[in-house]
Amino acid sequence: MIDIHCHTAGIGTGGSGCFVSPRMRRSFRYRFYLKAFGVTERELLTDGDRLIMQRISQALARSRRVSAAVILALDGVAARDGELDKAATEIYIPNEFVANEVRRYPNLLFGASINPLRRDALRRLEEAASDGAVLVKWLPPIQHIDPADQELVPFYLRLKELGLPLLSHTGSEHSFTRARNEFGDPERLRLPLSLGVTVIAAHGAGSGRNQGESNFERLFRLRDYPNFFVDISALTQLNRPGQLARLLQCREFHGRLLYGTDMPLANSVLVSPLAFLFRLPFLQLIGITRIENCWDRDLTLKEKLGLRNEMLVDARKILKIPPGRDAGSRE
DSSP states (O other): OEEEEEEOOOOSGGGOOOEEOHHHHHSHHHHHHHHHHTOOHHHHHHHOTHHHHHHHHHHHHTOSSOOEEEEEOBOOOBOTTSSBOGGGOSEEBOHHHHHHHHTTOTTEEEEEOOOTTSTTHHHHHHHHHHTTEEEEEEOHHHHTOOTTOGGGHHHHHHHHHHTOOEEEEOSOOOSSSOOOGGGGOGGGGHHHHHTTOOEEEEGGGOSOEETTEEHHHHHHTTTTOTTEEEEOTTTTSTTSTTHHHHHHTOGGGTTOEEOOOOBTGGGSTTOOGGGGTTTSOHHHHHHHHTOOSHHHHHHHHHHHTTOOGGGBOOGGGTSOOOTTOOTTOOO
C-alpha cells in the first residue's frame, strides 16, 4: 500500500527554503501542526527542517501495512508578475527541498507542487519531472489557482505528455487562516480531464458547497471520465462525519480510489476511532485505538468502515514512479 497524500513542513532551518507566514505562526494551527508532526520548534531550529521527513520515514518503516508515502511539496501564491507572492503565501515548501530529502529514504516519494501561474511554470514542471516527481499537487483555494482557467492549457498538455497525474484538493479548505473555496469546486477539473490529464480529486470533495450544490454532488458528475480518480485522505476526521461511507457507497468509484492519509492530520486529535462509536462495536474501536502505528491504525479504521481492496486502484499504476525505484519494497 502506498500513501499518496502525506505532508511535510518547515520553518526555514537547515537551508530548506521553507517558510511559514507570521499570520500562520500566530494561529493556533501552527502549534497544532508541530505536535501532529511529532516535533518541537526547538528541534527544528537545532536539527533543521529535514527532521520532519526523517521522522515520517522512521514511523512509516514501522508500519506493517503501508510501505511508502508520497511527500508533498507546497508552492505558494503567484503574483501578477508570475513570481512568488510571499505576502499572500502562508506556507511554502519548495520542490527542491522535498526532492533532495526523499532521496535519503527508500520509503518516501517526491510529490511536486507547481503553481501554473508562475512565470516559469513549465520549466519548473520539467525540473520536477527530472527530479523524480511521481505527481503534481495543487491546493487551489490556498494557491489561488482556478483549474478551469483556459490559460492553463499548455501546462495541462505538458503534464499529460510527462505522464504526471494531478492531485488537486477538492471541497472546502479549513487548514489555513484564509481560503478561496470556490476554487475547490470539482466541476473546475473538467478542463484538465477533457484534455486527458490523469486527475486525482483529493478528499473526494467531502466538504463545502458551490452554486447551491454539495461539492460531492459536483464530483459525482465527473465519474464518466476514465482518467478521473479519488483519494480517501482525511475522510475519517471529526469534521467530516459520514463522508467516507458516502464515497464508499458509490460503486462508480470502486476500482478508482487511492489510499491516502493526509498526514500529519491522521496522527492528530482530528482522527479518533471513538468518533465512530455508533458505527462500530465499542471493543473493536478500542482495539483500533491501541494500534500504535498511525498508518496501520488509519488503514484498519477505514477497512472497518467498509473499505475493501477491490475498491482501490494500485497506486503504482497511476503514479509516475522513477525506474529502478520499487515503492512497494522495504529496504
